[in-house]
Amino acid sequence: MDFTPTEEQRAASGLAGEIFADRSTPERLAALGTAADTELWKALCAAGLPGAVEDIGLLGLVLLLEEQGRTTAQVPLAATCVYGLLAIAVHGTDEQRERLLPGLRAGSEVATGAFGRGGAGSGVRVVGAVRERARLSGVVPVVPWLGEATLLLVPDADRRLWLVRAGDVGVGVEPVATTAPGSAGRLTLTGAEAEPLGDDAGGMGDLGGLRGRGGPAPYDDVLAAARTAFAGLQAGVCAGALARAVSHTSTREQFGRPLSTNQAVLLRAADAYMDTEAIRVTAYEAAWRRDEGLDAASHALTAAWWAAEAGTRVVHAGQHLHGGIGADVEHPVHRHFLWGRQLAAHLGAGAQLLEELGELLVAEAAKSVAETATFVGETEI
Structure with a gap:
């Protein structure tokens, strides 16, 4: 690597x-x-x-x-x-x-994805078809940047990907307040017209033509890329929070010396630095593997877990190291705290991500064992 x-x-x-x-x-x-x-x-x-x-x-x-x-x-x-x-x-x-x-x-088009919190799925289903397009219905409680988006990438319950226009009939957008600033929203689809991403679901003349077409590969690829990208964003948020904390503790004096000379401050900042580097390197690895055409699903989950768990620790540390100033909602470091919390929520709970990672690793191990057994059997024959 x-x-x-x-x-x-x-x-x-x-x-x-x-x-x-x-x-x-x-x-x-x-x-x-x-x-x-x-x-x-x-x-x-x-x-x-x-x-x-x-x-x-x-x-x-x-x-x-x-x-x-x-x-x-x-x-x-x-x-x-x-x-x-x-x-x-x-x-x-x-x-x-x-x-x-x-x-x-x-920039005349802004896109977003309705993948649900932590990639848990959108609950959207195909309810009909017209010409070469589907009709989608369902609700996604929180979609990032939905208020700005003109183009939506929506997965259905079978993990097929559909393109939906934000202003079309049957596409409801309701603003949602989140922890961090941003125009998130609640997406409600009621028979909204959608075109399939790619040609996997193309050529259908009725609803039956939608069934059984397309595989999970595009869904998994986009989800892994999204997890990796938002982990990279979290790495920057944490780096910014840590930089502000270092600047503050190096110039703020207590009892005649900078706060940064206290061992407890140094250790807290060092832990935050190591967590930030862990987020960064796991995001880099997942991104590099995808760019190289290698499987990156487990690596994206690892990056997402670090971003959610360690990211929360870092932004809390950044705020804590500012003392009472960090609690001021108008102080810049408070924005990093809000962003870190929001990104962690978007990526999903650490336990949820670990459970998915464990299931994926077990499935990969079982597949490897099965392939090895098949190879040995064919060799003996």
Whole structure:
């Protein structure tokens, strides 16, 4: 494994860092409140950063999201890239790529995915079909950036992926308040028209044509990419919280010396640093494996677990190391605390992720044993 960024990835990450640092200041974030930063989004798209993800891969996206997390910039970069650009580029038809990718690159289209908390599933079902499209019904309680999205990637109960237009008939969007700023919403589909992502479910003339087509591979790939991307965003959030804590404890004095000279402060900061690095390296590994065409499902789950469990510890430590100031809702470090908690909730509870990881590892081990037994049997014959 080699996580060394390519020249293109370094250039994109450096440009993203400059844009976020210049435009996503604490003063601007305070003025925005819970709204998305549309001007910043336009600047990112004008610089070609969302579109560059098609070339720099998921690892490159993780690097961009780290920079976003450091400043807690309020833009739908992760959602648009994993549920839109990467999903359509990899799994869409030639016609879908030609029709949808230009708008996603330019920023005129914003995508998101209705995968449910922790990827637990959406509860959406196919209830009918018209021409080459399906009718979907169901409710997804919380969808990130739903208020900004124009294009929705919706999995059904059978793990097939569908593209839905946010403004279409039968698509209900209701704002939902979450821990961190952002235009999340509740999605209600009542017979909404949807087109299949790719051609797996294509060519059907009735509902029966929808059954038995398509496999779990696209769903699993998009879910793993999303988990990896949001873990990368969490790594940036934690790095930003830790940087603020280090700056504060190095300059704030108590009893005539900086807080950072106290052993308890040093140990708390060191633990937070190790947790942040664990989130980062597991996200890097999962992203690198996907870019290399290797199986990354268990690695994405590992990154998600670290992001949820360790991420919560880090943002709590960052706030704690600020003392009473950290409890001030207007202090920048409090934003990192809110973002860390929200990302952990979005990725899913640690126990839930560990249970899924354990089931996946057991299934992989059983498959390996079965393949070995088959090989031995064929050799004996």
